[in-house]
Amino acid sequence: MHLRRGMRRERIRNFSIIAHIDHGKSTLADQLLMRTKTVDDRDMQAQFLDGMDLERERGITIKLNQARMKYTASDGLTYALNLIDTPGHVDFSYEVSRSLAACEGCLLVVDASQGVEAQTLANVYIALENELEIIPVLNKIDLPGADPDRVRREVEEVVGLDCSDAIMASAKQGIGIDEILEEVVRRVPPPPDNRHKPLRALIFDSYYDPYKGVIVYFRVVDGQMVPGDVVRLMNTGKEYQVDEVGVLAPKQVPVDALYAGEVGYLAASIKAVADARVGDTITLKKGGTAEALDGYQEVQPMVFCGLFPTDADQFSDLREALGRLQLNDAALQYEPEVSSAMGFGFRCGFLGLLHMEIVQERLEREYDLDLITTAPTVVYKCLRAGGEEMNVDNPCNLPDKHDNLQEPYCRMEIITPKDFVGPIMELAQQRRGDFIDMTYLTETRTTLVYDLPLAEVVTDFFDEMKSRSRGYASMEYHITGYRKNDLVRLDIKINGETADPLASIVHRDNSYRVGRALVKRLKELIPRQQFKIPIQAAIGSRVIASESISALRKDVLAKCYGGDVSRKKKLLKKQAKGKKRMKSLGRVDVPQEAFMAVLSLGSDDGD
Numbered sequence: 001m002h003l004r005r006g007m008r009r010e011r012i013r014n015f016s017i018i019a020h021i022d023h024g025k026s027t028l029a030d031q032l033l034m035r036t037k038t039v040d041d042r043d044m045q046a047q048f049l050d051g052m053d054l055e056r057e058r059g060i061t062i063k064l065n066q067a068r069m070k071y072t073a074s075d076g077l078t079y080a081l082n083l084i085d086t087p088g089h090v091d092f093s094y095e096v097s098r099s100l101a102a103c104e105g106c107l108l109v110v111d112a113s114q115g116v117e118a119q120t121l122a123n124v125y126i127a128l129e130n131e132l133e134i135i136p137v138l139n140k141i142d143l144p145g146a147d148p149d150r151v152r153r154e155v156e157e158v159v160g161l162d163c164s165d166a167i168m169a170s171a172k173q174g175i176g177i178d179e180i181l182e183e184v185v186r187r188v189p190p191p192p193d194n195r196h197k198p199l200r201a202l203i204f205d206s207y208y209d210p211y212k213g214v215i216v217y218f219r220v221v222d223g224q225m226v227p228g229d230v231v232r233l234m235n236t237g238k239e240y241q242v243d244e245v246g247v248l249a250p251k252q253v254p255v256d257a258l259y260a261g262e263v264g265y266l267a268a269s270i271k272a273v274a275d276a277r278v279g280d281t282i283t284l285k286k287g288g289t290a291e292a293l294d295g296y297q298e299v300q301p302m303v304f305c306g307l308f309p310t311d312a313d314q315f316s317d318l319r320e321a322l323g324r325l326q327l328n329d330a331a332l333q334y335e336p337e338v339s340s341a342m343g344f345g346f347r348c349g350f351l352g353l354l355h356m357e358i359v360q361e362r363l364e365r366e367y368d369l370d371l372i373t374t375a376p377t378v379v380y381k382c383l384r385a386g387g388e389e390m391n392v393d394n395p396c397n398l399p400d401k402h403d404n405l406q407e408p409y410c411r412m413e414i415i416t417p418k419d420f421v422g423p424i425m426e427l428a429q430q431r432r433g434d435f436i437d438m439t440y441l442t443e444t445r446t447t448l449v450y451d452l453p454l455a456e457v458v459t460d461f462f463d464e465m466k467s468r469s470r471g472y473a474s475m476e477y478h479i480t481g482y483r484k485n486d487l488v489r490l491d492i493k494i495n496g497e498t499a500d501p502l503a504s505i506v507h508r509d510n511s512y513r514v515g516r517a518l519v520k521r522l523k524e525l526i527p528r529q530q531f532k533i534p535i536q537a538a539i540g541s542r543v544i545a546s547e548s549i550s551a552l553r554k555d556v557l558a559k560c561y562g563g564d565v566s567r568k569k570k571l572l573k574k575q576a577k578g579k580k581r582m583k584s585l586g587r588v589d590v591p592q593e594a595f596m597a598v599l600s601l602g603s604d605d606g607d
């Protein structure tokens with residue numbers, strides 16, 4: 001029927017690489033691509049340059065990637081090895097689980113100088129749930145501090161995985177690469193024979209291409225797909241005619257059909273990635289199936305903040321930029337927000353803090369916008385006076401009369417060298433954590449488990465944990481649900497006016513401490529002006545802390561001696577630059593840092 005019969009099923013291997021951040025996943029993937037001559041050195045450079053700037057600068061993998069490699073194994077046969085990349089950060093853990101669901105096996109990469117970390121474990125659990133064949137790889141054996149024997153024992157004890165034949169590798173020096181390719185062929189099972197069933201394909205990534213529309217990456221689980229097919233996305237219910245199907249080698253190469261077990265892409269003039277979400281099942285409109293693949297989940301933003309242009313004229317540019325980013329980012333939400341203090345802007349929802357930072361940076365860099373960002377907040381739930389349930393993603397919207405105020409909680413696992421257990425437990429307790437469990441991972445390292453309010457985690461928890469453990473502890477968390485707590489809204493008044501964007505929701509027990517610390521910090525951050533500025537923290541009508549900023553007495557220019565015009569100009573220019581990132585609240589110029597002040601108060605500040 002079709003010219004191409006697809007790669008013989010028995011010679012297909014679908015696998016991915018899982019690792020804790022920085023253990024060498026990307027370096028190893030590059031080595032595999034080069035060793036199989038899927039890309040040559042020059043292309044590697046080019047491909048590198050094409051990648052997202054932010055991704056590279058931050059040294060983290062944000063988007064999934066995939067490539068098909070052709071590899072002739074020691075048995076003389078040529079195999080198609082489909083490498084499916086997984087993102088490395090908790091914000092994107094749902095994407096990890098979907099990309100692993102598209103595989104039969106994975107390489108578990110562990111840094112032989114570090115050992116098992118929190119994300120190693122989290123990813124292994126996902127791999128086990130998906131019943132994948134796991135091939136352990138001890139990487140960075142070239143490092144003087146590498147101790148593969150210790151790490152091998154650790155993986156055996158902690159993960160319960162036989163490591164007697166773990167591969168010793170150095171992705172940097174190209175050691176162990178052939179062995180890895182051989183083991184993928186030998187140990188990862190070929191996909192099951194499902195060609196004759198009705199089409200079902202699992203979407204594990206998609207991105208927006210301005211020419212072809214959304215490019216969808218998927219694994220054909222059952223059946224086959226050819227150009228011209230009219231497909232239906234089972235969760236959105238949307239239907240499209242397929243323009244093109246192909247494989248990633250690693251560039252897009254069109255083919256005339258994709259069969260069960262194969263991994264590839266399609267283009268079908270889909271307008272936004274939200275229409276072809278990760279985890280959705282593709283089937284045929286006619287002769288398809290009614291049974292979607294398991295595990296689809298609508299991802300909900302967990303963290304919200306306000307984005308306001310410093311210059312009101314940039315509002316429509318901001319709207320356009322958010323629209324463009326959303327074409328490529330199904331998890332980004334935004335809706336217009338009007339604040340009496342800030343003017344017109346948007347309330348935006350993100351998967352987590354990293355996702356939020358990435359979007360902010362892209363808006364500023366790629367779209368040249370100057371933004372004021374309000375402090376991130378989680379989504380609270382409460383009952384309004386009438387008994388109606390309400391989601392509160394902006395503290396200033398919490399009704400004065402409400403009941404049953406609840407906040408999201410997460411289960412947090414921290415792995416730390418045992419010397420730092422004390423300081424980390426102290427941190428978790430200060431952040432209202434409930435201790436759940438402590439186990440000895442190995443002789444020298446400990447796993448701590450806490451239930452924590454998400455609001456306490458999205459501030460500076462990660463940074464604090466790192467600094468208290470000199471960088472050695474790692475963490476991993478997932479949302480578990482909502483809990484009722486004694487929470488109150490803390491309002492800030494500047495010059496007698498309530499500054500909506502500075503409001504926060506805090507636990508009543510902490511409200512005095514946070515209120516005091518916050519007004520003190522704002523006093524430092526807000527520049528003096530021509531008049532005295534009172535700053536107050538209040539709960540309802542009760543003021544719980546106050547400070548004031550004294551009036552500016554001298555003209556700044558008075559410092560310059562009469563004739564020195566250039567210096568005067570320079571000073572004025574400097575001031576103008578500083579002014580850019582300010583908003584006027586109650587006649588007072590408030591700089592960007594003040595909007596974030598509530599995040600950096602720490603646990604023991606303010607007294």
Ligand SMILES: Nc1nc2c(ncn2[C@@H]2O[C@H](COP(=O)(O)OP(=O)(O)OP(=O)(O)O)[C@@H](O)[C@H]2O)c(=O)[nH]1
Nearest residue numbers: 022023024025026027059060061088140170171172
């Ligand atoms: N010495 C040594 N360094 C390595 C080796 N493999 C990777 N590295 C280095 O370790 C660092 C992290 O490597 P990456 O490949 O970016 O790690 P990753 O796991 O992909 O990190 P994310 O993309 O953040 O998940 C880089 O500086 C690499 O050069 C190795 O075998 N030996």
